[in-house]
Amino acid sequence: MNSLVKQSKLLNQKPVVVNNMNVSKPPQGEVTLLSYDETTTLFHEFGHAIHGLLSDVTYPRVSGTAVQRDFVEFPSQVNEMWILWPEVLDNYAIHYQTGERLPQAWVDKLHESATFNEGHATTSYLSAAVLDLAWHSLDGSQEITSVEEFEKNAIRDYGLHYSPVPTRYRSTYFSHIFAGGYSAGYYGYIWSEVLDADTVEWFKENGGLNRKNGDHFRKALMSRGGSVDSMQMFRNFRGRDAEIEPLLRRRGLLHND
Ligand SMILES: [Zn+2]
Structure with missing residues (x-):
């Protein structure tokens, strides 16, 4: 994901964001299909794109994905969760020749294998x-x-x-x-996932994918860029601090599940 023009009210600019993706070249005469890994990356980067596109702040310096380093992967990781969400699957996971939806047994297997190792x-x-x-x-x-x-x-x-x-x-x-620019920030991936897993719980508790939930997520968090402290944004969205149990459950690390 790259941001070509940052949204800002100060400069009266709307955001211009691009997603560019390298995918495997198909054999000659065949169509380009995405692997599960590539699809995950697509959803992830599109999460960054949405974060940039929904930005609604005054100053370009805090626009879109210009948030604290350990917060920037959170919206994109949230977007990954929709890959296997039933309504989303119905829309895109269609066999390119027969039109058949990805069989539920395969979806279940993908869920089950997610906690392997x-x-x-x-x-x-x-x-x-x-x-x-x-x-x-x-x-x-x-x-x-x-x-x-x-x-x-x-x-x-x-x-x-x-x-x-x-x-x-x-x-x-x-x-x-x-050398990689992390400099004490490598923990940010799992910290983002703590927030992400807890966000998925919120969507599940509140009826899943619907306009009302999306608007709340957008208003409290996705549109704010870095104009509000990260943890305050999360609390405004979730109504409390993040809890670790959803992450442990997702990773299969909770004993009683
Ligand atoms: Zn990312």
Whole structure:
């Protein structure tokens, strides 16, 4: 997603946003079809696009996706949730030759397989996120003599050290820590997902996809860009602070489910 013109009342500008996507080239003579992964990316980037398009703020500096770093993936991750939503599936998941809708049994399988290996995926991601935070929390007075020791301690401090599953990212090549622009912000993906999963719960509790719910989401959050503090926007939408249970449930990490 790229924003060509930022919405702003100050400059009387409407937003111009583009989504560009690279997809696999089909064999000669065949149509272009999207894989499930590509479809996920499409929905994700379209979520950023909607965030830009619904912007209704005065100043260009806080327009659309110009929000706090650990909040920017939240609207796009919310948009991913519609991929398997029944009414949305009816609209787009149609066999290109027969017109048949994606069979429900396949949809169920996709739901079931979503939690496969989540224990490992979540802990390996968290290890990387806390390592990123640990490096950027140094105040300059500590002298690090062993990178390996530093890593081990940082991860152990969070209870994530587990020798059968060593950390996947190491400081020496984990580019997000220093060179990738994250600089202590790598945790933002799962933090956005805490907000995202809790938002899905809200839609479910309130009757799903309908105009009223969409308007509330738009008014409280999607149109505000970075003009309101992120957590305040979330509270204005949800009516309370975010809770972690929806994320744990989605990832299959809650015992009693
Ligand atoms: Zn994104």
